[in-house]
Amino acid sequence: MTVQETEHPAADVLRVLAISRSSGALEVRGVPGGAFFLHEGEVTYAETAGVPPVPETVETDPALPSMIRSTIVEAGVEMLSAPRVENDRPLFRPGRRHWTGLRHRFAVEQLLAEITDLLAHFTRLGVTPDDEVRLSWLPRGRTVVIDSQQWALTSRLTSAQSPRTLARRSGIPLTATLTSIAAMIASGVAKLVQADPNPTTPTAPPAPQTRPQAPDTGPLETDRAVSASTILTASKPIGPPPEQLPRRRPRTPDATPGLGADPAGSTTTPPPPPAPEASAPPRPVASPGELDPDSRVAIALRVLEGLKRL
Structure with missing residues (x-):
């Protein structure tokens, strides 16, 4: 990844300001936002969220120029490598200055080249600012020593x-975070979260199959109530009930079929024949003008007569 490859709008604007030898502050929009302070086309300071600012208490510190330089590089890496918002151009405000003044002056092309080299270095290490990283389990018995950072x-x-x-x-x-993460990946403490190149879209489970229901044709024939007119128009008479079968009697065990002798030689008297059952009384025969009392018509008439009494 390089500054040219990312095509951040602020990089081109910085080159234009360097050629025109402009002085002021270039505000970089987006997340995180920040600003580059310039004097006659050279960067004198940079600030952004996530980079600790240079405290004013070290104004007399002889190491202040090197602190300003490292802060400019850190803020430049943060701002020029961050994702951009479409149609969000930087805004230049002429005349703005930072309290650090001219203690360090950074040429624009030199700053962009240093940022490019740093990003390329981290790419060679196998980690970029926006890669997903997570902790990794160490093999049993392996020990890794890590520093405080x-x-x-x-x-x-x-x-x-x-x-x-x-x-x-x-x-x-x-930059310090990327260096530590690269060392942790090399030692096995952390690892990159690789995106699935062929993500599979979860499919919805098939709908349960249901049997087609028969069209509703009303109540079944067996559920319909038989009307009185149907009974009255029935012409087939109901026959008499079946005669009762003769009752079975227990059979006396015999030693020899046909002989009434038991195993001891004694004889037994055969059971008397069953008494003739009384024949069922003859059913009264209806006269030509009368109805059979057991016919459907007679039953229906009695039902109707009972309903009338109610």
Whole structure:
């Protein structure tokens, strides 16, 4: 990844301001936002969220120029490598100055080249500011020694997140965070979360198959009530009930079929023949003008007569 490849609008605007030898502040929009301070086309300071500012208490410190330089580089890496918002151009405000003044002056082309080299270095290490990183389990029996900065990042790496987000949460500069994350990946303490190149879209489970229901044709024939007119128009008479079968009697065991002798030689008297059952009384024959009392018509008439009495 290089500054030219990212095509951040602020990089082109900085080149234009350097050629025109402009003085003021270039405000970079987006997340995170920030500003480059220039004097006659050279960068004198840079600030952005996530990069600790140079405290004013070190104004007399002889190391102040080197602190300003490292802050400019850190803020430049943060701003020029961050995702951009479409149609969100930088805004230049002429005349604005920072309290650090002219203690360090950074040429625009030199600054962009240094930012490009840093991003290329981290790409060679295998991690970029927006890669997803998570902790990894070490093999049993393996021991890894980490420094205090890696320990601070490990304690905050509770879930998969990018080095940029981790740097903002921990307050550690992005370049230092990328260096520590690369070392943790090399030692096996952390690993990159690889995106699935062929993501599969979960399909919805098939709908349960249901049997087609028969069209509703009303109540079944067996559920319909038989009307009185149907009974009255019936012409087939109901026959008499079947005669009762003769009752079975227990059979006396015989030693020899046909002989009434038991095993001891004694004889037994055969059972008397069954008494003739009384024949059922003859059913009265209805006269030509009368109805059979057991016919459907007679039953229907009696039902209607009972309903009338109610």
